[in-house]
Amino acid sequence: MSFGNVFDKGGDQHGSAEKSAEKLRKNTPGAKDVSKDVRDLEEERDPWLVRQTAHGAFGAMEFLAGLFRNAKEVSTAQRQVSEDPQAVTRTASSNVKACGPLKVEISEKDMPKMDELSKYIDYREAYTPITTGLGSSEGLAVDPSKNTAYVADRVGRKLSAVDLTTGAQRVIARDLGDVGDVKVDGKGHAYVTDYGGGRLLVVNLSDGSFTPVSNLTGAYGVALDVKEGKAYVAEYSEGKLIEVDLDSKGIREAAIGLNTAAGNINCVAVDGKGKAYVGGTVGSLQEVDLADGKYHVLANLSGTNVVRVELDGAGRAYVADPEQGGRLHEITLADGGHRVVAVGLEWCKGLALDAAGGRIHVSNQQGRLWRITKSATEALGGVGKVVPPPGT
Structure with a gap:
């Protein structure tokens, strides 16, 4: 599905994005619950890279889910404009919400642990x-x-x-x-x-x-x-x-x-x-x-x-x-x-x-x-x- 189709069908697709984000959240290192599979993955691979890759995917899904929700609002507002010209301000407001600045937060869990980084340098790269x-x-x-x-x-x-x-x-x-x-x-x-x-x-x-x-x-x-x-x-x-x-x-x-x-x-x-x-x-x-x-x-x-x-x-x-x-x-x-x-x-x-x-x-x-x-x-x-x- 193209991004065009996703936004054209924002009302139909944003729910699936939310479900995907929720599912990813449950299996993301650093999220509330960490699955055994993910813990095993962290042990086998570089913990810093795994954490950042997973958090990046998690953030991307959350971002897309928000855009889908906002796309639905935009679509609804545009229909209201055609029916009610006074809704222009509401349309503008919806667009600002959809395209507004993103808030980026970096928590302590996103930072590499020194013991993990040292192990990566010593064992995975050095020899x-x-x-x-x-x-x-x-x-x-x-x-x-x-x-x-x-x-x-x-x-x-x-x-x-x-x-x-x-x-x-x-x-x-x-x-x-x-x-x-x-x-x-x-x-x-x-x-x-x-x-x-x-x-x-x-x-x-x-x-x-x-x-x-x-x-x-x-x-x-x-x-x-x-x-x-x-x-x-x-x-x-x-x-x-x-x-x-x-x-x-x-x-x-x-x-x-x-x-x-x-x-x-x-x-x-x-x-x-x-x-x-x-x-x-x-x-x-x-x-x-x-x-x-x-x-x-x-x-x-x-x-x-x-x-x-x-x-x-x-x-x-x-x-x-x-x-x-x-x-x-x-x-x-x-x-x-x-x-x-x-x-x-x-x-x-x-x-x-x-x-x-x-x-x-x-x-x-x-x-x-x-x-x-x-x-x-x-x-x-x-x-x-x-x-x-x-x-x-």
């Missing part, structure tokens, strides 16, 4: 389990253009590709040695460290073939500067940051002595502007000037193992820390300020950012791969942590 069964993951890389994650399995000595939408996984390459970390260049190649074998390998993602790039004792963490055609490798026990030219295969020591302040060094990230950030086993994140090799401790995270570090391109670093149940830390590069933004990640050693998509991906040695919504780590004014739902 999305993508897949399991990935072996003992230590390295992780993401190619957003292919909607694919690449997970290095140290025990299985392999590299797997995971579809980030479906969780479907397949092995890309095998027999890669003591796999430590992985990065992709967006051009069909992955660069993988072989810690035990002391090598940096390049893997062809189309056929799984691989070749050594350089021999580097203790090669564990790796970062790429694709624009400059360079790889940077953190040598775990030697405390060296090694720059590798991916074309000539030449190497140079970009910084040495990094293990003095940070124990053994695990990981590296580069900003593409001449700075590298190196994390170590005693919780230090060091900033390195790649031009002269000078460095300083940017942040000390007590009781932390900075096993992976990634930059978001907006002045923040994110650190995967397998200690104390598995945590994700956010560090402000301008001043070294830091806070925990996610917990419950277990023995996490893989970290990758999709900065444009606002997503953080984490893998762990329990073989799990998660997606964390970046905005959830900034929820409630940047205070608190996101936690995974039970059983993930």
Whole structure:
């Protein structure tokens, strides 16, 4: 039925609208009586959205019911005009009633409850389990253009590709040695460290073939500067940051002595502007000037193992820390300020950012791969942590 027909038949239809509104009222969260079905719905879905959707529908039906009633009055008044010209004022009055301003009221029940909102942020949005069964993951890389994650399995000595939408996984390459970390260049190649074998390998993602790039004792963490055609490798026990030219295969020591302040060094990230950030086993994140090799401790995270570090391109670093149940830390590069933004990640050693998509991906040695919504780590004014739902 069109709106025209409804108003033309206002006297016949407004009653059904009132009945619909009354029926909806009886099954609307926040109305006088709440049915079991609605309570179940609220438990299964986001309470804030359910409440607002139901109240919106309820309000719409109440509004239409009023219009139907007033349309009937208008129709009656118009008939009176044709019979009695003096009824013009009554007609005008009826039209004002039908089209007059609406009164909007927002009650306390229409506002979100903080515990419900927190649960929504924590459980429904923050963590999305993508897949399991990935072996003992230590390295992780993401190619957003292919909607694919690449997970290095140290025990299985392999590299797997995971579809980030479906969780479907397949092995890309095998027999890669003591796999430590992985990065992709967006051009069909992955660069993988072989810690035990002391090598940096390049893997062809189309056929799984691989070749050594350089021999580097203790090669564990790796970062790429694709624009400059360079790889940077953190040598775990030697405390060296090694720059590798991916074309000539030449190497140079970009910084040495990094293990003095940070124990053994695990990981590296580069900003593409001449700075590298190196994390170590005693919780230090060091900033390195790649031009002269000078460095300083940017942040000390007590009781932390900075096993992976990634930059978001907006002045923040994110650190995967397998200690104390598995945590994700956010560090402000301008001043070294830091806070925990996610917990419950277990023995996490893989970290990758999709900065444009606002997503953080984490893998762990329990073989799990998660997606964390970046905005959830900034929820409630940047205070608190996101936690995974039970059983993930």
